[in-house]
Amino acid sequence: MPGHKFGQQLEGLPLLNLDATEATGLDNLYEAEGIIKDAMQYMSDFYGSYHTVFLTNGSTAGILTAILTVCKQDDKILVARNCHYSVWNALVLSGAKPVYITPKYVNNIIESIDPYDVEQAILMYPDIKAMILVSPTYEGIVSDISSIKKSLGDRILIVDEAHGAHLVLDKNFPQTSISQGSDIVIHSLHKTLPALTQSALIHICSNKVSYEDIIKNLKLTQTSSPSYLMMATMDYARAYLMSDTDKISLYIKKLLEIRNKLRQLKHLKLLDEKPCRYDISKIVIITEHSNLTGYQLAQILEDKYNLGIEAAYNTHIILITTIVDCNLALDRLCNVLIEIDLELYQVDKELYTSEIPQEICTALSPRYTYYLESVWQDIENIEGCICAQNIMFYPPGIPLICIGEIFVEEHIKLIQKFSEKLKGIQIENGIIKILTV
Template sequence: MNTRHNQMPLYTALMEYSQHKKPFHMPGHKLGRFGDMKQIDYTALDVTEANGLDNLYEAEGIIEAAMDKMRKFYGAYKTIFLTNGSTAGILTSLMTMCKPGDEVLIARNCHHSVWHALILIGAVPIYIQPEYNSDLGLMTKVRKDTIQEALLQYPNVKGAIIVSPTYEGVVSDVKGIAEVLHQAGKALIVDEAHGAHFAVNSYFPTSSLKLGADLVIQSMHKTMPTLTQSALLHQGTALFSYGQLIQTLRMVQTSSPSYTLMATMDYARHYVEEHKSEIEIDYIKPLIAMRERLQNLNKLHLLNLAHEAYDISKIIIFTTHSGIDSYLLGQYLEERYQIVAEATLPHYVILMTTVADNTATLTELERALIEIDKELSLIQEPQVADLYCSQLNQIIDELPTIQKGVYTPREVHYGMSSWQTLKYCLGKVAAQTIMFYPPGIPILYMGEAFQERHLMIIEQYANRLKGIQYSGTEIHCKVLDIPLK
């Protein structure tokens, strides 16, 4: 066994993982435990643009037909396969909407690929802060009122990009936001990476595609039974040119898009369509029943919000009043039950369920959480999670709702910068994003100026920040010396 580990360390570790672990994390096929995925010969699907097999970037045959069926399944105007994940869709969408110098509204909880797009484009971000729930210590929805106020301050923006649902499953008022933007002649891009399953059943929230968004990006591999990097770029309206989207996609995605990924997306869509009633019986109704029973946990707490505001497939367990942090909860789940969470943050654990789950897998998760919860009633430890939430609340209170940077991410990326001591940074421009991590809440984005409040936060919470150099005695931050001209 040791010899195999040495010769094939990655392959061997993955095979062992798949044989022993119970994944409550992406990808959505849960190690092939969906339908008959394990029976598929993936090597037979791994071909190229051979005669009769069409071409993604000039689709007029089988790929066009497959994308059209996907379009109908999701209710889109047009749908494009992505084989470099949602990142390719985000880059394509922003590069299609914006030119160098254009202003665009950016939710501060967006994926880091958004800033990669801004660097490539040279666009000007106007940052908007999503609503924050101080009781939960959780970033939630983008408010329609915030969009309206941002449009008053910056009437020349091309549009906005928001995240809905969030990583934790919180959904924004996309319909209201789309109406506000469209009335002003602006576009809406929605990063719906974690919402590809919304079309499966009405128990899930309504997709942004049906609520007025112009471009919607979904990661099929996150919550649907497809392979990693499988994703979709949907046109919700005809506002943007399909031809221009394809032309831009060719710039940011591989010139050899994987037929294996495209074929498994086609396969998964058809399988789900054909088995919707079974999925509801075997997965969705047991999921709802499990959630109802988990409401009775004593020390642990299950996040539960209104139907259209929340994705019930995400099992978010708070440890805030349990006497432990979620890292220990995650450790308990894996070591005792072989259950692996999607993410563990100081005060909550994210457990992802998908259409690959069923009564058996959900029962295992429920039993584990109930058993751990009963044990926690006997534990008396400092409230680590409570302290963390208190720190997070103080930081959020200091962040502006709407903010424009001094320089664009492109000017910073290609400019000259250096690491400087914290006291030198006041009034300087951040050359590297600084965030409170976990969960990854930005304090300063690259291009924003250091103010007194930033220095106070950095000094107080240095040991919880990413994007700084901290030795325990001295703090250094990366600042812009000379921007791109």
């Protein structure tokens, strides 16, 4: 990321000339009735939503706005445990209380949300007002949104589809959440499309959500001076995608070609799910049965081959391709992985357990915890204490433990093991410090 790959598709645009403000004739995002209204309508038509609103504070602003619009103080919301940490910021702001649903983990890769688990959560907590989940996941795995929506009944479904703004481009990608009955969908255009960082969209996809309420809450979560530069590049990205369908076809053809080659790897393994449940633009390479960890593979790719890695974990790496990647770049990536694979050998490793604890002990709501006095403690002293802020793997921002939860032994072991990969902790003279209440 970003999807324009260091400006490749933005070359030649008069970017500084686009940095304007609400002058005469340039409209106003929060009271759109001119060119911004038209641009958002074009975007809505492109994605098939009821309404679409530009976001210039990223998908984070969309998540905050969506939850503030749907939930009030003490409302219950079903939260997928692998959500982005901005969800917990929204819970602090809204006062809503989370009911957690944990996706399955296979070899430390987060799987989709099971609609049956949603049904069971609703039976246990029938007063749940809404649900928020991530689809596609960071690794590209997509949930069955239409079945989840059926399980929810008339409750609001918010989908953080930040990594799926490109799914609308081709039938080889999974269906978008917009087309499967979601009520609110959030997209990060900058992740997979040629738009500037922080460029995002919030889509209203049903008559259960008011455009006026979205705008009202967006004013709370986003600057009063939204970037015209970002809005212009979002409009440009949409027009570019609609006009250059040949490039999209060539990109998909090359993706399918290199994925077919990578399926032949002997020691490394390509994550390869059913097309309807997986985003093929993500190249996820599993190292589980090789003599490398994901961290080591990432180091080789970066140091020896000068290839940028999106993320690395003990068991796998994530590479993100976009429509901007040329055939030469995609072929080189494929050939490098094949070359590395030839030098590896198979190793039988212990079955690796998830980096995300399965035990959840909630003591206080996120909002209540946020306003309590907090103190930094040595990690040896925190068992039984309440976490004062999310501790998370970043990227992508998935919490290991959430604000308001009780530390257990498993948390402590994982924090010690992955301290260099975590945000939300401090390390002073080799001693790990944790914020508790």
